[in-house]
Amino acid sequence: MLVEDIAESDFLPLSAILRAHAARRGAAVALADENRRVGWAELDALLDRVAVALHGEGVAADEPVAIAALNAVPTALAFLGAIRAGAVAAPLTSTATPETVLAMLADSGSRVLLLDAEMAGRLAGLPFPAHVKRIALDDSDAGLPFSQWLAPEGARPPEPAPQPGDPFNIIYSSGTTGSPKGIVQSHKMRHEYARRTIRGGYDDDTCVICSTPLYSNTTLVSFLPALTAGGKVVLMKKFDARGFLELSQRERVTHAMLVPVQYRRIMEQPDFDSFDLSSYRLKSCTSAPFAAWLKADVLKRWPGGLVEGYGMTEGGATTLLVAHEHPDKLHTVGRVTPGHVMKIIDEDGNELPEGAMGEIVGHSPLMMNGYHGKPDKTREVEWYDAEGRRYIRHGDIGRFDEDGFLILMDRAKDMIISGGFNIYPTDLEAELVRQSAVREAAVVGVPSDKWGETPLAVVVLADPAADPPADPQAILAEANARLGKTQRISAIEVVDELPRSPIGKVLKRELRDRFGGNPILAASTGQDNR
Structure with missing residues (x-):
């Protein structure tokens, strides 16, 4: 075969x-880990x-x-x-x-x-x-x-x-x-x-490194195709950036599927450029927002192509950004994959015209059967068009640009409604991380006496030991100076690290639980200047 x-x-x-x-x-080796080759x-x-x-x-x-x-x-x-x-x-x-x-x-x-x-x-x-x-x-x-x-x-x-x-x-x-x-x-x-993956270049000579857990769809979409193509899979028990680079060099890895936080940690290695990564044909990314500046750094310094995939474990439709072919579209997640259909709907389930912003739904051959033993939960994520075709609700807000590239705004559940205005945290996070003092940022909606809900910034400093130390209020002021009046961030918290799932998603629910217990008084917030 x-x-x-x-x-x-x-x-x-x-x-x-x-x-x-x-x-x-x-x-020929099919599977390998740190102790065994099969x-x-x-x-x-x-x-x-x-x-x-x-x-x-x-x-x-x-x-x-x-x-x-x-x-x-x-x-x-x-x-x-x-x-x-x-x-x-x-x-x-x-x-x-x-x-x-x-x-x-x-x-x-x-x-x-x-x-x-x-x-x-x-x-x-x-x-x-x-x-x-x-x-x-x-x-x-x-x-x-x-x-x-x-x-x-x-x-x-x-x-x-x-x-x-x-x-x-x-x-x-x-x-x-x-x-x-x-x-x-x-x-x-x-x-x-x-x-689909094999058509992208997997074959007998493929060597895939799996550094995320095998219980994750992120891992399986490279693990299974590599074996389906007759290649080799190298398994990392636990990810660490330097170990990943050493393994890539030693095993002559050709393909890797990583999440954005892994890319960031790898690219931050002081001696990254000393490793021989010339065997790489393609790197992929999925599961969490992938910053445009980080994509650009990977393209510049890491041999081989870079593809970002956007989709759901539940299925629906997939978009692919072939970053090395479209370096001017790094702020997007690419175009809809052939054979897939993606639509934008409003909060009432009505299909919106091209270019409009709303909830993403998708249909394709990549559709889950449903949630195990939970038919009611399955129905909650389904949407049907006028012809009765089944779609999966992606739970994200987005829009297509004039060239058909999808721009993600935010998770629908993470959108903040403050004083009747819709606020997308990704816009606010982008203004925070453009500051050299900020390494990472997450914005969540918390209760507000005046606005009902208001944005709170949670940041990780680039250099916590800096002398003099970064001033959180100055970070907040600089971000708000660039934001619209209805977007202004009310308060800022500094943490050592953001809570993440094992595949790198920021757990905003944990941040809301931690910092949203007491309503923020509008009189002391940056939003007061609307």
Whole structure:
């Protein structure tokens, strides 16, 4: 099976693709971590052993299999082995609170949990469901050791024959908007991701580095296509900027999917330019706002192209900004991908004309089946056009420019309504971070006696030890001098770091909870000068 066949096929099951690559590629490395390297033929045999072991636990077709562990070869084997068994991979957000992890486990309905010692330690002392069997992926005492649990060498399961619409995996949302929900993605949806990515240049010589967790869709949209194309995946247990650069140089990495905060930390390495990154063909970015200045720095100093993708784990439509081809559009997230449809609607669900600003909805082959066991929540994120076509609400506010490039304004839930005016925090954040004294900024709406809601800035200083120290009120005044009267920021708080999800999204809900307890008195605010 050639990569070209996969790219042109409407649908091929992943397990069949991996088996074909194993027969063709033999000892070539398929998976690697800091301790282990697994060739293609060995990978195929191990997936068979995982699948047979899952069948031995009574796991049936389309049944979820829960996984909660750091990035490592066994974690990848658990995910891919569940698919080989005809089951549904359900990687849990292992960095969530232990109580939330157990809630996800219960929501998934899995009777098996493959975990590592770190996850087991975090769950210690909590009531663990007696009916769930624990398998220790790292052969620790977290459960039955993985090496003992595996089926004997040479074991081979029945070949799964999934239909395109059958569930492939459940991805739990990061929880930035409340309780995580299980997003069910189909075999067809995963194949479409892989096919699109392969067309972008993945092949046998591809080496992808995965430095975000395998429970994240951000990771899976590079992890799965790399294997689908017959390439190699290198797994980082935990991200650190210098380790990433060292690994990129040593493994001759060709592709990476990173989130913006990772790009910033990598580019800030004092000796970044001393590393040989000439093997890179393409870097990608998704999951959080990617500042135009940071894109420009990556383009200038890091070999290979740069593509920013905008979309939802739930699906909908995707836009792509090929930054190296459109350096004048770095303030956008690109154009809508061919075959996808994106519309802008108002708060009443009416479609808006071209160029208008409103809520983004999208339709494409990349659409979730729904939220696992939550039909009501699924309906909340669906929108149907006049012809009855299903769209997913992206939850973002945006507009298209005259060239068809999408400009994101903000998350709909983060928009601030102050004195009857709509205020988009990204505009305010841009004015804060343009100041040399500010490293990062987030603006949230908090209660106000006069305006109902008012903007509060939370900033991380570029140099907290500066002498003299940066003056927060001067930062606030300079930003407000550039903002419109209705946009003015009321107050400023300085923190050591912004709270983030494991894939780099700023957790604005936490900032609102922390700083929004007491209404800001308008008499002392910058907004008083409207």
